[in-house]
Amino acid sequence: MSLQDIETDVLVVGAGPVGLTLAMDLQSRGVKVAIAEIRRYAEPPNVKCNHVSARTMERFRRLGVAHKLRAAGLPEDYPNDVVFRTSVCGTELTRIPIPGRGERYTSKEGPDTWWPTPEPPHRINQLFLEPILLQHTAALPGVTLLNRTQVTAFTQQGDSVVATALDLESGQERRIRARYLVGCDGGSSTVRKAIGAKLEGTPVIQRVQSTYIRAPKLRAMIPGKPAWSYYSVNPRRCGTVFAIDGHETWLVHNHLNPDEPDFDAIDRDWSIRQILGVGDDFQYEIISKEDWVGRRLVADRFRDRNVFIAGDAAHLWVPYAGYGMNAGIADALNLSWLLAARVQGWGEESILDAYEAERQPITMQVSNFAMDHAAKMIKARRAVPANIEAQDAEGQRAREEIGREAYELNVQQFCCAGLNFGYFYRGSPIIADDGEEPPAYTMGGFTPSTVPGCRAPHFWLADGRSLYDAFGAGYTLLRFDAGVDVQALVGAAQSRGMPLTVVDVQGVAAPEGYRHQLVLCRDDQHVAWRGDTVPRDAVELVDLLRGARTQALRMAA
Incomplete structure (x- = not known):
């Protein structure tokens, strides 16, 4: 049946x-x-x-x-900071400030509060x-x-x-x-x-012995301001701890060394205690084991x-x-x-x-960013000075140096503006390339641009709406000069049944990156075409955008 x-x-x-x-x-x-x-x-x-x-x-x-x-998620007033310590309960080395969700829309402090977006990240x-x-x-x-x-x-x-x-x-x-x-x-x-x-790619980059624990007394033992993520840096064990509920549950990542080939190669309990910086009398409960292997594989x-x-x-x-x-x-x-x-x-x-043509290259780029960062983190963990916990002048200098290096390396990971806003689609069959090269980006930085394939830079409209809130289904044409006649493009879209919304941008200055009177954006916020006037053959552009022109070319061949 x-x-x-x-x-x-x-x-x-x-x-x-x-x-x-x-x-x-x-x-x-x-x-x-x-x-x-x-x-x-x-x-x-x-x-x-x-x-x-x-x-x-x-x-x-x-x-x-x-x-x-x-x-x-975490309590409204719980900081989303990332802190580096000699252990979770040890000496602080550096801190990357990130607002908690209660201040996420309003805070101006921290390396990711300037981002041009209506919706900042959420931990x-x-x-x-x-x-x-x-x-x-x-x-x-x-x-x-x-x-x-x-x-x-x-x-x-x-x-x-x-x-x-x-x-x-x-x-x-x-x-x-x-x-x-x-x-x-x-x-x-x-x-x-x-x-x-x-x-295809690299099957093993990093093995991580990961444990989800309940430890109600841990938060009170951690000195100073709470954090969402704690990096433990000491010669015995390097690891990362995430606050899950902000009260009693934590995820502990124990980063295995290259000479530790499997998850049972190192004592789990001992490692957790070294990462947390607690003694044998500290009590915690293992909720689950979440061991994983870091890879760089792309289909x-x-x-x-x-x-x-x-x-x-x-x-x-x-x-x-x-x-x-x-x-x-x-x-x-x-x-x-x-x-x-x-x-x-x-x-x-x-x-x-367009799906494979656009997403596969970006996936390769992002995976390489992650692999490069992983290699730097593995190198940093292997270079922890033996005296980092010493309570003397040399120990203090070692902590200050490691703190500076940790901040510079990791602020781009946790405040990754480039991976959010910088990536672009090239070689797509449904993007009208105009010959200008998109600006390069890194994990942490980018340059706003309307080069076709880039994310349309965000700004707030005169009525207080986010630009993206004004986007329609299919395509949205941003017109920065209401005097520019766009009827030919609107008519071409209607003739092909392609959804097209026209948004007249008035009352606000065109933000950085917008150098053309017309910018045509896709539903996923990427720029598809730009110009100062509608192209002579608007139907040809519309056919490109809806996948008909490339099909016709193949059929002709």
């Missing part, structure tokens, strides 16, 4: 943060979604990601869930993040959530995908027919394997016809800068509006070529 078959527009495999965000975004565009997830509804996730980037929060704002996330563990996304998504009309359901196989038939799904409770099967399938099913992705995509392709992969299914790397989950969500948001364009009928098949 089989369960009732399901027909939908998009089948998402995996209901982690990436899959849930993809489903939420597709639903906001009127696309029907089914989500297959092997876990039970509201089954607690692992203690993984601790950080939601500004770019991710910008989209959560448009999806109406940002305020829910801001109200969760929240996946334990709190995922249930909010799940509850929000499950309540949306047009979304079918199938828990305890495993996609065991699928076939592609013309313009659709037919998946076989097993109900893990009853043992019964059902068929799910969808136009598209997206594998958001993690590092061991069955979808990736099914399409023959292979992970050789992200797509096979109507099947796509995103998130950890497509890339795995050392989770520096909090960009594992956030890069996966960026995949989802890039793919979502492209799939919607096809389902809605205004995008041609070739518009989907």
